[in-house]
Amino acid sequence: MKLSDAQAAADKKYAPLGVELDDRTVVMRTPVRLSKDERKKLVAATKAEDADDPIDTIEAAFRVVISKKDDADALIKAIGGDLGVALEIFKAFSEESQLGEASSSEN
Secondary structure, eight states: OOHHHHHHHHHHHTOOEEEEOSSOEEEEOOGGGSOHHHHHHHHHHHTOSSOSSHHHHHHHHHHHHOOOHHHHHHHHHHHTTOHHHHHHHHHHHHHHHOOOOOOOOOO
């Protein structure tokens, strides 16, 4: 196996979620494609119990999974504090990030 084959397979299997804004597409990387440090930050962000508002938790998670600060800022600005919109994007990201679960067999 070539490393490039493994990279291509990972790119396909763990593809990022793209969120289209007016002037760019923001790329949200799946947790398995994050560095160890970034995964720790994502876990900390999503388990933040002391956040005053749920939008703060979601925005913190977005800042981890979006590698370009300008893109994260643009998405957060476009959301404009609308928790409903933020939740829909986070839900789509979460669904896209599922690693696939073993299906139950009927024996």
